[in-house]
Amino acid sequence: MSNLPDMDAAGLPEELSPLDQILHRGEANPRTRSGILTVELLDTAPEWNTFRTRFEHASRKVLRLRQKVVTPTLPTAAPRWVVDPDFNLDFHLRRVRVPEPGTMRQVMDLAEIAAQSPLDISRPLWTATLIEGVENGQAALMVHLSHAVTDGVGGVEMFANLYDLERDPPPQPVPPLPVPTDLSPGDLMRSGINRLPGTVVGGFRNAIVGAAKAAGHVVRDPVTRLGSVIDYAMSGVRVVGPVADPSPILRRRSLSSRSEAIDIAFGDLHRASKAAGGSINDAYLAGVCGALRLYHEAKGVPVDSLPMAVPVNLRSEDDPAGGNRFAGVNLAAPIGLADPEVRIKDIHSQMRSKREERAIDMVGAIAPVVSFLPDTVLEQMAGSIVNSDVQASNVPVYAGDTFIAGAKVLRQYGLGPLPGVAMMVVLISRSGYCTITARYDRAAVTDPKLFARCLLAGFDEVLALGGDGRATPATFAEDPTPPSEPSRSNGSGPQ
Secondary structure: OOOOOOEOOOOOEOEOOHHHHHHHHHHHOOOOOOOEEEEEEEOOOOOHHHHHHHHHHHHHHOHHHOEEEEOOOOOOOOOEEEEOOOOOHHHHEEEEEOOOOOOHHHHHHHHHHHHOOOOOOOOOOEEEEEEEEEHHHEEEEEEEEOOOOEOHHHHHHHHHHHOEOOOOOOOOOOOOOOOOOOOOHHHHHHHHHHHHHHHHHHHHHHHHHHHHHHHHHHHHOHHHHHHHHHHHHHHHHHHHOOOOOOOOOOOOOOOOEEEEEEEEEHHHHHHHHHHOOOOHHHHHHHHHHHHHHHHHHHOOOOOOOEEEEEEEEOOOOOOOOOEOOEEEEEEEEOOOOOOHHHHHHHHHHHHHHHHOOOOOOHHHHHHHHHOOOOHHHHHHHHHHHHOOOEEEEEEEOOOOOOEEOOEEEEEEEEEOOOOOOOEEEEEEEEOOEEEEEEEEEOOOOOOHHHHHHHHHHHHHHHHHHHOOOOOEEOOOOOOOOOOOOOOOOOOOOOO
16 A cells, blocks of 8 residues: 555645644634734735636636545544535635725734634635725735645745736636535545555554564664664754743733734845845844844843744645645744844854754654644643744745736735744745734733834844845834833834
């Protein structure tokens, strides 16, 4: 029997991997929910029928847009992606109008509500909302996607079919309709039962052969084999173990969140990173650390470091766009270092060391076992495995200009999930700009105005290394008050 996953006509795995299953099950619980949400700012509102047709055609090319997850009644088989026979595009595609004046703050507040809301797991796991009435004659596209479908990098590849490289492209032929599959949970359970004898025999045979081979290796070279196991275990501890004490002011968790965003010219961040001998990612993480340093100092609780998780892309060119292929590394975020160049070098050194760990995919390795645990246990494990105050993700999208239904995409902002952490920060680089969106738990970050000033100032520190580049607020008005001054905020965010 082959151990390779079955693929559908588009080359996507038909069965959910153990990690995908965990993410899918977490959708029902607000504390383990891991949806991905992006907001694209458009230069104009696209014509609705053209816009709808674009998604109709894309859903015929990108099967995940028409596929739902069928979970067997009893766990005799892995959950499976099937083309939904009752697919209804009008359920997934929405249209709203933001009230005047139509600021990005109002758009982000709409997005925040969507990010906190569950997706319907009985349907394909996505929604797309066209937001009209944005100031200056602009519009926005909000896409909400389950993390079980794919990760950030996979989503870029998967949704490329939505976009054009020109405003008025020539017409394309209508793609054929995918063939639906009417598979019930009971059908999948019975199919798994029918395959069970062969699966058990094959698994037993593989286990015997594997054990015999392993025993042979140990007999021939016991010291090397045992040392290899110990080295891997120690690497696993370094990958998922604690690296710094948690922040004393970011401890509390709730079900309420808020997001702030800033814009940076890609060239400005690139020059700053090169000036310090680091990468774009190093400079980005140094900016996040600068913002956190300023916030902690303004609150009167300076700290040297705090635990920060950084996803590392494991996706190769041969991997399909669907599913998740990433690992997380834990950094001792050097927020106590005031010099941005020193911060960049420290982060660069830590990231290089973490990427070389043998057990970097430790979470993926234990996912097959974890996926069988009850939901209550999964919820408890989510907080302990994450083991960080902050997560920071970096997603490169498309370098050139892109259009959707005749509207040009000006910026794209990413709202990541908050799986037990105080803050998720997402950098998206697209069309010559970088956007940094910090989504945080309101119980952990209690002064929105102060944090917005700190976010801006933290990145300005880094950008100064490369010249006179500055970050621009996207969701708040710039406040000349230095972040180091005590906040007199009444708790409400900037408008």
